[in-house]
Amino acid sequence: MSVGIVAAVVGVTSSFAVVLAGLQAAGADPAQAASGLVVLTLLQGAGTVWLSRRFRRPITIAWSTPGAALLASTGAVAGGWPAVVGAFLVTGVLIVLTGLWGRLGRLVGAIPAPLAQAMLAGVLLPLCLEPVRALAEQPLLVAPIVVVWVALQRFAPRWASPAAFALALVIVLVTAGGTDWLRLPVVTVTVPELSPAAVIGVALPLYVVTMASQNVPGVAVLSAAGYPTPWRHAMVLTGAGTVLGGPAGAHAVNLAAITAALPASAEAHPDPDRRWIAAQAAGWTHLLLAPAATTLAALVAAAPAGVIESVAGLALFGTFASALSSALSSAPSTTAADPVARIPAAATFLCAASGLAIAGIGGAFWGLVAGVALHLVLRPRSTVGPGSDRVRG
Template sequence: MPDTVLTGRSATAQPIIAGVLAAVVGYASTFTLLLAALTASGASPQQAGSGLFAVCLGIGLLNIVVAWRSRLPISIAWSTPGAAFLLTVGEPIGGYPAVTGAFIVCAGMIILTGFIKPLGRLVASIPSAIANAMLAGMLLTLCLAPIRAVGELPLLALPILLAWALGLKFARRYAVPIAVVVTGVILATTTQLPTGVFDGAWPSLMPVMPVFTVDAIIRIALPLYIVTMASQNLPGLAVMRANGYAVSPAPMFLATGTVSALTAVFGGITSNLAAITAAICAGPEAHPDPGKRWPAPIAAGGTYILLGLIASVAAAFIAASPPILIQAVAGLALFASLASSLSAALNSEDTRLPAVLTFVTTASGITIIGVGAPFWGLVGGIVLLVLLRSRPSA
């Protein structure tokens, strides 16, 4: 009887730990990019903080509601490629109000996409081998982080790697949680927060009256929509499919578009389906049983809300921590997903070469006309697959 109770408790804790990790990784990896992008587009420090707080609340609540209602480990995040793109644009005509107007227009286009059925059919037609190869290519960079961390910070990274390896040996299910705990202890004992970080007030939402300009719509809204759809939503759906979950695109586009429109009023950037962090919540490390992984995004959503409420302290702590250590523990959590994706991608000889092309293109990290490598890996793999299948018979 005690063993049964222990097993039940461990099974409940596993997806929760995975969800917390996914949120911390997603936040820690890109919140500085988001703040820099908003500032570069004309936001004051207070407006940039409001944008970060708003999007944390938006994706936090959306993660909770979507996972609870669907019973699927669907993860929502902000548009990291969109933030990277926004950083290169600069302040448009009309200033920051025009940027918020562009955010709203982009959200409207995502909502409109939810009503276009051909897009859903297009996503559903992606071959499984290609989807798995794209997922593997996306995961590879992060899975290399533990090794890079050993090279950069051996005294800090080796204990984390050793804890994970010992966990695999003696308590396989707890290997990643053990590594997370060790990482937390190391960061808590080695990170020094700036003075006065606890003196700030609670974060607040600052509404910005949007201005709709042709310049901002052309320079920001349209490219942001393309980048978000091609580099986030499409790979996010592929991640879910690669892990065995059938997700209807239209409701997701409607939900993320609506939340994006609401958070845009307070300076929040576009929300979308998560890709990399989605693999943490939807992969085998979240739970051996695919049907019991859905609490992971709920835990991630709660964590995003907490990070939003303590944005100044959390940002200061994570900014003062070595980013490579945060990436390292995330990479360890994704090893199982990488192995599973590579195995599925290379299983069939008929699709092996297109899958390899998809994998290497995605892993290359190239960006062409503002669109990231996952999209081009997907396109390249599908084109080669169609070409090989259309070869004339001898």
């Protein structure tokens, strides 16, 4: 059980700042962003408890950290926060359809993996630059956070981001003073609106990045540990949860990827048939942490400039490095002798990182469009094969 509790605490503390940054960048006010954090924590807890008990497997659900980073990179869209909420609902519907309609899953799987990873790396780059900027502007506050993070990367990588967050929390408590940050959990509902710009610029990239960076790796982690994933049930459950939570600000829930390895490992229990109990512990821990989400959001709002942004950026360094490496090296044809094969991924990365917006649609979408177009134009005829880049559910 202790492993499940650790997985939940690490998952929440290492990335909640990214979620808040993404929701607020997309147009949510502090109350709406806090509401989204509360509901996301509840959804991942309830989904984990149900799936792990239903199938007696260490299946865990998480919020989409890459999706939150995408929102932070995309920023506000035409139609404002209600349009973004409408995009969340569209994303949820697409995830449900992925579970029910195999052709949609195959269509997403046909997107070359390096392009999906390049889009993610481009989305993460601005956030990963924040610690660098903050270190120059607020060295006395940010340098200790960076030092703690680097030290634990050397000796206890799993705890690097939570420890950086804990130190940032101490800094915020010292500088904020008083107890105004203590808040009861509140859920704020927004009536969704459908906007073409939000559907194309938010919903579609959010769906792609959630599938490519969370659901597919989550399946791989469970498979490597010897557990088949109930794909249809997981997609329908997380998609429906995204639809239900969207009006409250919950952008997307999905299969856990990185933290999924903890409950599925021998650390959880020597007997593979008993490891689902660790997932249960993770789910219940999320449910217990959910009421504190509003207080965490208030502390973030009270933080000195650069402190929380640094924590968020540091938490994403590993994901950024992995995505960029995969983007430039995972395609079979991407070799030193074939530098042209890297061009579509490089174009996707640069467009996604540029912050450009055309017709109200952000750079993540246009980066994927540019990358796919260049991939189709530049790929060698001899490498064309049906399903070569597909991800099977």
